[in-house]
């Protein structure tokens with residue numbers, strides 16, 4: 001069919017690979033809106049993907065950059081995006097290294113690396129897509145699944161407490177920590193722009209719908225979750241004890257520090273080592 | 279700072295692990311990530327001391343999984359990168375090594391073998407990881423593993439390991455053991471300028487294939503950050519890095535390339551030495567620290583008028599199987615002494631194709647070498 005309307009998204013060809021469009025994420029999945037928001041932030045700040053490297057583990061969220069982004073993308077084994085990004089950044093500090101992966105990948109199998117990266121304040125940005133379950137393998141329990149929620153491995157309801165990841169990573173020492181949901185795209189974009197400005201470990205958690213798995217087990221529709229995100233999110237700046245206790249989603253910026261990043265510390269260490277030897 | 283400012287050219291008296299560090303520094307290894315474990319820790323301790331001086335990066339990671347993955351990342355970003363470990367850590371690294379095989383990322387992994395399984399005997403020498411080095415990962419694959427037998431070889435073979443890794447875009451395992459790692463010996467440190475470094479082949483254009491090949495031709499290495507928009511993945515992928523996991527042809531082509539690039543080039547990769555009387559009818563095949571004892575046993579036997587010859591694989595994997603078969607052709611006895619309950623002897627049996635019984639002489643538990651007298655005694659007993 002002939003059409004005069006250009007249906008190709010302007011990012012395709014510049015930021016997204018034409019060969020892999022349309023992408024294969026499920027209808028209603030939040031992953032490509034996160035991609036869109038990240039690209040918008042990078043486009044505004046840098047105007048290109050030049051010198052950006054995107055690293056991801058295994059899972060649906062890990063497919064956001066790989067193969068969609070027209071940039072260097074490193075798709076590693078399950079759970080290990082952060083150590084790969086650490087090696088890349090330290091070996092070539094000129095690169096902007098961004099990790100994008102799922103909650104299972106980064107907080108379960110890769111949890112150890114996440115906490116240590118925050119403690120080290122290694123100079124990478126990590127975007128964790130929290131869809132409350134393991135999407136790719138069929139919707140199993142994740143360390144972020146809410147209590148009582150049903151998944152295919154908690155068919156009678158989840159009896160484990162989920163991690164409060166943004167809080168945990170803020171405590172662990174990251175320079176910048178924020179949490180938003182998929183309905184907060186403008187706030188997310190601002191957070192990403194902020195993160196791009198500073199050094200050290202920067203962590204952004206995005207709550208996002210898994211329509212095919214989590215929503216099917218727990219809700220009537222995608223809208224039910226989006227409405228929940230809209231109506232139950234409270235910014236950390238104004239959140240009361242009651243909000244926290246009653247299980248509201250606390251969003252906003254959990255940490256913003258100016259601790260010196262790992263790389264600058266390492267450069268100082270080189271100077272110290274050389275002066276001791278000479 | 280230059281490496282020769284730290285270790286001037288000439289004779290030094292050093293333990294094997296330290297010699298290995300000098301080899302790595304001379305080979306321009308500029309990234310080390312690791313997690314401490316006996317009997318490999320000296321490698322890490324010294325890397326921590328020296329890498330900052332040569333503008334390299336040293337980082338102690340939270341575990342061996344993070345260590346292997348971060349050296350893979352560093353290699354992708356253009357650095358020559360290494361880690362060192364021992365049995366338990368080597369087990370944890372296997373998934374990462376498999377990834378580096380699949381995505382064709384050059385790295386060097388040192389395993390200073392100790393007695394296992396599990397935590398086993400942390401301070402005792404063993405050769406029990408020989409098969410793990412070959413088959414530790416899931417899936418079809420070939421790998422390069424080399425076994426140094428002296429402090430000097432810890433230095434020389436480490437330089438060689440980095441060159442092999444870059445040339446074939448494959449992980450290279452240095453399979454040392456506690457005895458070789460800790461024995462102190464005279465080491466000749468070469469002049470930095472004399473070291474031959476194999477340069478990584480870089481893509482010439484933006485649209486060349488970056489992975490795979492036909493076994494003979496190995497795609498150029500796409501360093502990150504140079505505008506190649508490289509797609510790196512451990513999933514089955516095309517020559518351009520696109521995941522294509524459902525297509526049998528793509529998988530077959532990729533995996534055949536991964537194994538063929540080692541199999542086809544095995545003559546160039548393989549390294550071994552042969553010692554003793556050519557017409558001897560008693561033969562020994564030994565590697566690593568045990569090779570040293572076997573060589574001594576051979577000389578002792580010769581003094582007693584017993585003719586013995588010795589084959590020493592320097593490259594354990596791919597194994598010099600054809601060469602071992604030729605070596606064994608006219609033998610009456612073939613002895614394989616090893617610090618395990620029989621491992622490489624199985625490969626030797628495969629190589630000599632059951633023409634006669636391979637006699638294995640095994641020792642485990644004490645961390646002690648197989649002494650030359652024991653090998654000589656064994657020769658006399660079976661003869």
Ligand SMILES: Cc1ncc(C[n+]2csc(CCOP(=O)(O)OP(=O)(O)O)c2C)c(N)n1
Pocket residue numbers: 058059060061062078101102103104105106129131133134135136137142
């Ligand atoms: C070592 C290993 N264990 C298990 C798997 C199987 N696996 C693939 S994706 C995945 C879970 C991913 O979940 P998450 O990170 O939450 O991403 P999502 O798919 O939900 O975006 C698992 C367990 C694997 N690939 N490797």
